[in-house]
Amino acid sequence: MTEASGFALSSTLGLTLVVLFGLAWVLFGWYLGRANKTHEDFALAGRNVGFALASATAMATWVTSNTTLVAPQLTYQFGVWGMVGYSFAALGLILFAPLAARIKRLMPNGYTSGDFVRLRYGQSAWWAFILISVVYAFGWLISLGMAGGILLEALSGLDYHIGMTAILIICVGYTLFGGLRAVIATDFIQALIIILGVVLIAWFLIDTVSLETIHSEVQDNHPQLLDLLFPAAIMFLFNNIFFGLGEIFHSNVWWSRALAFKGSVAFKAYLLGGVLWLPIPIVTGFIALAAPQLGIFPPSADMVGPMVAAEVLGKIGAVVVFIVVFSALASSLDSLLAATSDLVTRDIYHKKLKPDAGDKHLLRFNRYSILGLGILTWLFCLPKIATLGALLNFAGAFVASTIFPIVLGLYNRRLSGRYAALAMTLGTLSGLAGYFVVGFYVAALVSCSVSALICGLGLLLSKHKFDWQQLNEQEEHSA
Amino acid sequence: MTMGLTAFSTLVLVCLVLTACAPVILIGLWLKDFISKQIW
Amino acid sequence: MPNRYGFISYIALFLLFTLLARPVAAQDTMTQFTLSAPEQSREGYFVLALDQAPLRGMVVQQSSQADFIKIDAEFVWFGDFEKMTLTGFSDGNFYFRLKPAENVQSNVVGVTVTHYPSWQAYTLFFTGLGLFILLVITIITLHLRSRDTKVAEVQDD
Numbered sequence: 193m194t195e196a197s198g199f200a201l202s203s204t205l206g207l208t209l210v211v212l213f214g215l216a217w218v219l220f221g222w223y224l225g226r227a228n229k230t231h232e233d234f235a236l237a238g239r240n241v242g243f244a245l246a247s248a249t250a251m252a253t254w255v256t257s258n259t260t261l262v263a264p265q266l267t268y269q270f271g272v273w274g275m276v277g278y279s280f281a282a283l284g285l286i287l288f289a290p291l292a293a294r295i296k297r298l299m300p301n302g303y304t305s306g307d308f309v310r311l312r313y314g315q316s317a318w319w320a321f322i323l324i325s326v327v328y329a330f331g332w333l334i335s336l337g338m339a340g341g342i343l344l345e346a347l348s349g350l351d352y353h354i355g356m357t358a359i360l361i362i363c364v365g366y367t368l369f370g371g372l373r374a375v376i377a378t379d380f381i382q383a384l385i386i387i388l389g390v391v392l393i394a395w396f397l398i399d400t401v402s403l404e405t406i407h408s409e410v411q412d413n414h415p416q417l418l419d420l421l422f423p424a425a426i427m428f429l430f431n432n433i434f435f436g437l438g439e440i441f442h443s444n445v446w447w448s449r450a451l452a453f454k455g456s457v458a459f460k461a462y463l464l465g466g467v468l469w470l471p472i473p474i475v476t477g478f479i480a481l482a483a484p485q486l487g488i489f490p491p492s493a494d495m496v497g498p499m500v501a502a503e504v505l506g507k508i509g510a511v512v513v514f515i516v517v518f519s520a521l522a523s524s525l526d527s528l529l530a531a532t533s534d535l536v537t538r539d540i541y542h543k544k545l546k547p548d549a550g551d552k553h554l555l556r557f558n559r560y561s562i563l564g565l566g567i568l569t570w571l572f573c574l575p576k577i578a579t580l581g582a583l584l585n586f587a588g589a590f591v592a593s594t595i596f597p598i599v600l601g602l603y604n605r606r607l608s609g610r611y612a613a614l615a616m617t618l619g620t621l622s623g624l625a626g627y628f629v630v631g632f633y634v635a636a637l638v639s640c641s642v643s644a645l646i647c648g649l650g651l652l653l654s655k656h657k658f659d660w661q662q663l664n665e666q667e668e669h670s671a
Numbered sequence: 672m673t674m675g676l677t678a679f680s681t682l683v684l685v686c687l688v689l690t691a692c693a694p695v696i697l698i699g700l701w702l703k704d705f706i707s708k709q710i711w
Numbered sequence: 712m713p714n715r716y717g718f719i720s721y722i723a724l725f726l727l728f729t730l731l732a733r734p735v736a737a738q739d740t741m742t743q744f745t746l747s748a749p750e751q752s753r754e755g756y757f758v759l760a761l762d763q764a765p766l767r768g769m770v771v772q773q774s775s776q777a778d779f780i781k782i783d784a785e786f787v788w789f790g791d792f793e794k795m796t797l798t799g800f801s802d803g804n805f806y807f808r809l810k811p812a813e814n815v816q817s818n819v820v821g822v823t824v825t826h827y828p829s830w831q832a833y834t835l836f837f838t839g840l841g842l843f844i845l846l847v848i849t850i851i852t853l854h855l856r857s858r859d860t861k862v863a864e865v866q867d868d
Contacts, residue, residue: 426833
């Protein structure tokens with residue numbers, strides 16, 4: 193703490209950093225966007241992204257509020273299991289690697305995950321899927337917007353609404369100008385900033401406080417945090433893993449990347465992205481265990497990471513934390529804006545409302561939907577509703593129900609649309625029932641179990657034989 | 672069952688080293704793509 | 712696409728409005744604080760909340776008895792937040808109050824920590840593990856099979 197107010201940065205410095213970074217990203221987005229000639233360029237970066245950018249974008253997008261705010265939060269709440277459990281979310285990226293290769297092979301001309309569900313399973317499953325996607329996308333968009341506000345508030349005492357507004361304006365700005373190309377290129381730079389910053393903070397913390405002191409303080413005064421049999425943490429573990437798998441398997445954020453990556457790059461990129469991501473939650477998480485030692489007891493657990501780093505490293509540290517978390521939030525927010533607007537443009541506007549829309553028309557509509565999504569998110573973020581974790585766990589009930597329908601749909605011809613729709617609907621409903629009757633820690637688990645059961649039944653009872661060729665849909669319109 | 676100091680330090684330090692390797696790998700891959708004109 | 716210059720000036724205006732809307736920080740100092748906390752915690756962490764902005768250097772005391780004969784721990788209130796999250800508690804009853812001083816007084820709040828029973832934790836853990844193994848085996852088997860059979864009707868890049 194260097195300021196009399198108790199905040200690591202002054203409000204002016206916080207705001208200056210936001211404006212400088214904002215301008216840099218928006219200019220960069222505009223520069224990259226000049227290469228976009230068609231809607232395919234804008235939405236899928238010309239379907240030709242190389243290995244380096246592909247791996248970095250997979251990693252950087254998954255480094256989000258999850259790793260920079262929620263990993264320390266869970267470590268503060270659940271101790272060692274909190275951070276180890278969180279790092280298992282890398283399994284989502286790793287297990288998606290084979291699926292990504294398969295997606296690229298089955299749908300060389302596809303645009304979105306909605307395309308797949310519509311062509312593979314038909315209308316009823318598509319409706320269930322779109323509903324799940326929309327709930328999830330908004331849950332995540334809102335939690336990211338809120339995280340921006342919380343970050344600025346924690347570090348500089350600046351009002352929540354300013355941070356939230358600023359990060360939304362910046363991300364909408366450069367995604368609007370540059371499309372997926374800007375999203376992926378900024379992700380590469382953001383990935384480097386995030387990793388270097390995280391390593392720097394962890395290194396300084398170990399150097400100043402030492403792992404021995406952290407361990408002995410926690411052991412003496414908060415022993416539960418080092419307990420490897422911590423009941424709540426053990427219960428939370430697989431629910432969290434299934435939530436992460438559901439997020440990645442269903443979301444167009446990851447599908448549009450798989451489709452945008454060059455030929456055989458998809459498999460390698462997701463695998464490497466996952467492996468690079470694996471240790472990061474532990475590096476960001478363990479710093480929360482230094483909080484009691486430093487006398488930091490945060491107002492809400494999701495603020496503990498930035499507060500510890502800022503306390504240990506002073507003003508420079510606070511600037512580093514600020515840049516790292518801001519990059520992490522931006523690298524996810526931009527991806528989500530781009531992927532969700534693709535879903536709105538392709539699945540709802542083009543396929544349902546205006547099938548004869550031309551390429552220029554779709555490109556323009558895609559930009560309007562990015563802007564619209566930004567404004568909607570801003571409105572939802574205005575009242576600061578729940579803590580980040582609670583909001584995200586609620587979405588767990590929705591996304592986990594898509595895991596088995598997606599996996600089986602990609603590889604197995606027998607599962608029919610009726611069973612897939614039923615699996616997603618009943619999975620989601622029972623997940624929600626679990627959330628409200630038992631607790632947040634069973635939502636994704638129940639949802640995935642029920643959906644798996646229905647898919648299993650579907651495989652046994654269905655006589656359906658899907659023709660893979662139907663997935664390779666040809667475009668009706670000319671550019 | 673409590674996590675001991677050795678296990679705790681090893682876990683954190685190994686993860687720190689692995690994380691620190693990531694930028695080297697990413698920049699190396701970028702250079703390779705750049706030289707062979709495979710970035711986009 | 713919207714007009715670029717119009718868009719930029721809207722962004723600037725937007726930021727300005729939000730800046731002007733900043734609430735003014737409360738400066739009042741009161742002596743009687745009302746402390747609140749959940750009665751129960753199943754995870755060993757919980758949030759203590761004040762009814763108003765804290766004073767500088769205020770201290771929270773923790774005891775296992777409601778009359779605070781023995782103080783088990785003290786936590787300095789951090790920053791000017793109205794909430795404080797405490798963590799890492801084992802099963803038991805814990806009482807909290809603000810350390811009485813010239814200008815500070817508060818009520819006593821009690822929190823009972825009861826962790827989830829082991830059977831519940833392990834049931835969920837092993838259910839999750841089983842389902843996870845099933846998923847991993849499914850993905851690996853299906854992927855290997857799809858590679859081996861080289862689906863003829865799917866075009867390769």
